[in-house]
Amino acid sequence: MHSLKPITALGGTDPQVDTVAGVTCTEITNLSLASVAARLGQEKSCATKLKSILGATPPLPGKALLAQPYSAVWMGPDQWMIGADIATHEDIAAILKADLNDTTSVTEQTDAWAGFDLAGNGIEAVLELLCNVNMRAMQSGDATRTSIHHLGCFVICGDPQGFVRILGPRASAGSLHHAITTAMKAAL
Structure with missing residues (x-):
């Protein structure tokens, strides 16, 4: 009998959470x-x-x-x-x-996409390093498809002052996560 356990897109049993200078990147698993x-x-x-x-x-x-x-x-x-x-x-x-x-x-698309929520004051600077999305001009409910780290991603604005969701290909979740956290460290 197999004893299988689900893992996140980043390979963990729990969502990955990274915080840099008040901005948090949380892996979406739900x-x-x-x-x-x-x-x-x-x-x-x-x-x-x-x-x-x-x-x-x-x-x-x-x-x-x-x-x-x-x-x-x-x-x-x-x-x-x-x-x-x-x-x-x-x-x-x-x-x-x-x-x-x-x-x-x-x-069905659940296992095709990985998601990351960025929250906190300063996400505009992070996105400026990640992609060509003008977060400062976005409003709640705005969404766009863009390239992040050579990956086709969706950027969805929940709150222009402090929340954005990024969806990218699950097969490249590690690369996308690395790009996000590297931009956080550089921008903040």
Whole structure:
């Protein structure tokens, strides 16, 4: 009988937490993710059903919906990444497929992405070293896709004064974490 234990994207049993001069980088381990893309000819129906699920209009370009139980990030025309707490939505793709029926294509993304939350005063300086995102101009709910350390990542602004979430490829979680913590040490 196998005795398997889940590990985080960085290989630990607990989330990695790093703090430098009041800014904390916390590895996200409780996020379940699925991508949702409207099928051809089903864009309106998909948006209507997704609005019912999210409790709000699906995010427009450059935006994110930061809510409970679901959050959402615009990924492309009629495409979104939907997130929820893994404790209640471990099988998020199946849940969304059942609710969205044949209007969308839904794919499981939980183990494809690693996430890091940056919190504290000074995250603007950290992001200026990491990527070409102008954090000083962002507002809560703004989101963008950018390159960090040669990796395609999403940067989602929760609070421009002190909270941002970064999602990047799980296969490169160690490199992304290294880039973030190195920028923290250099900027702060």
